[in-house]
Amino acid sequence: MKRLLATLLLTCATLPGAARGSEGEAAAGPKPVVAAPRIVLAARSIGSRRGDPPSPKAHAALLVRLGSGPGGFIVQGGKESVSGWLPGRARVIGYVIPCADPALEFTRAAGAFWGEGEVRELPTRALATFDEPGLTEARIRAIVDSLNEEFRSRDYRLDGGPSSNSFVSRFLERLGRALPAVGDADLPGWGWRP
Numbered sequence: 001m002k003r004l005l006a007t008l009l010l011t012c013a014t015l016p017g018a019a020r021g022s023e024g025e026a027a028a029g030p031k032p033v034v035a036a037p038r039i040v041l042a043a044r045s046i047g048s049r050r051g052d053p054p055s056p057k058a059h060a061a062l063l064v065r066l067g068s069g070p071g072g073f074i075v076q077g078g079k080e081s082v083s084g085w086l087p088g089r090a091r092v093i094g095y096v097i098p099c100a101d102p103a104l105e106f107t108r109a110a111g112a113f114w115g116e117g118e119v120r121e122l123p124t125r126a127l128a129t130f131d132e133p134g135l136t137e138a139r140i141r142a143i144v145d146s147l148n149e150e151f152r153s154r155d156y157r158l159d160g161g162p163s164s165n166s167f168v169s170r171f172l173e174r175l176g177r178a179l180p181a182v183g184d185a186d187l188p189g190w191g192w193r194p
Contacts, residue, residue: 035068037135041168042103043185044124046158047112054112054122057158057186060168063102066135072102075140077167079156092151092162094144094171096137128180135175143174154194161192 040063045054061076074097079090099105103124112120147170154162166189169179179191 036131036133037066039064039130039132040126041128041180042106042124042126043187044107044122047109047114047120050113057188060165060187061106062168062171063106064140071100073098073140074102074106075144075171077164090156092154092156092167094147094167096141096144127182127185130177132175143171147171159188161189163189165189166192
C-alpha cells in the first residue's frame with residue numbers, strides 16, 4: 001500500500017503544472033496565442049470616369065489589425081477643401097477609419113467614379129506586410145494627428161506630392177520603417193518629403 005501511494009505521488013509530481021492545476025482547480029488548456037499587430041500596405045486604383053477603365057495611378061492605405069480579434073482600421077490620406085480666395089484649393093489630411101474588415105472596406109471606394117459619390121469596388125493588392133509589436137489605436141491616432149498638423153499648410157498635389165500616398169509613406173517612416181519597394185504600383189507622391 002505504501003509502495004502504491006509513493007508511486008502515485010511520484011507520478012503526480014512529474015506531471016506538468018498546467019495538467020495538475022492548483023488548489024483543486026481543473027487543468028487549464030494552453031493559453032491562446034495573441035497575434036502581434038499587423039499592417040498591410042495596400043493599393044488600389046484612384047478610379048476613373050464612368051465607362052473608362054480604372055486609372056493605373058494608385059491610392060495607398062494601411063490596413064491595420066491590432067490582434068487576432070475581429071475588426072481593425074484603415075489608415076489613409078485624402079484631401080480636404082480649404083476655404084479661401086483660391087477655388088478648388090485642398091490640403092492633405094489623414095484618417096483612421098475603424099471597420100470590421102479593413103481589406104474588404106478598402107476595396108469599396110466612394111467617389112471612384114470621378115465626380116460621383118457612389119461606392120465602387122476596385123481590385124486591391126497587398127504590397128507589403130509588417131508585424132508591428134506594441135502598436136495601439138492611441139499610437140495610430142497620435143501619428144495621424146501629428147502628420148495632419150505637419151501637412152496643414154501644404155496644398156494637395158496628386159503628382160509630385162504631397163498627396164494621400166505621401167501621407168501613408170510618412171506614416172510608415174514615423175513607425176521607423178524604411179519604405180518598402182512597391183514594384184510596378186504607380187503611387188504618385190510616394191516617399192515625398194517637405
